[in-house]
Amino acid sequence: MDAVDRNTSMTVTERSPVEAKRVVIDDGTKSVSRAKVDRFAGYLNQLNTHCQESRDRIADMALATRKILVDQGKAISVEATLRDLSVMMNETGLSDQKCAETFA
Numbered sequence: 510m511d512a513v514d515r516n517t518s519m520t521v522t523e524r525s526p527v528e529a530k531r532v533v534i535d536d537g538t539k540s541v542s543r544a545k546v547d548r549f550a551g552y553l554n555q556l557n558t559h560c561q562e563s564r565d566r567i568a569d570m571a572l573a574t575r576k577i578l579v580d581q582g583k584a585i586s587v588e589a590t591l592r593d594l595s596v597m598m599n600e601t602g603l604s605d606q607k608c609a610e611t612f613a
Contacts, residue, residue, distance in 0.1 A: 519543050527568045528553055534572060535587040545588070552591035559598040560608035567591075570612040 518540045521529045528549035532541040553564045560567055571590040578585045594611060 517543055519546065526550070527565050531568045531572060531587050549588060549591065552588075552595045555595045556591070556598060556608065559604050559606055561605060562608055567608060570609060574612050 519525075519529065519542075521533045521539050521541055526546075529541060529546045532545050532549055533539055536542075536545070549568075553567055556567050557564050562570070568587075568591075571587050571594070574590050575585055575587050578590075594608070597611070598606070598608070
């Protein structure tokens with residue numbers, strides 16, 4: 510198996526994984542950094558070990574949270590939302606949580 514250069518960009522399509530689609534929203538372009546997609550995937554994987562919701566649902570909740578914060582005049586990225594929640598859930602050590610309540 511060939512190593513993939515994580516410093517390159519990738520074009521996101523309808524068949525791309527959820528993390529790539531959320532990076533498109535965060536960056537506003539269909540050509541995104543593989544490294545950023547990998548970071549999103551890592552956050553979703555970490556949250557998926559703590560949350561009852563699916564990775565897709567977690568990604569949607571992060572996007573909705575970002576929209577609410579932006580509407581309130583607070584600049585935040587989807588990546589920051591996922592990162593912050595991931596850190597919080599890792600610190601608590603809790604699992605099998607309804608994370609929708611945490612996003613709200």
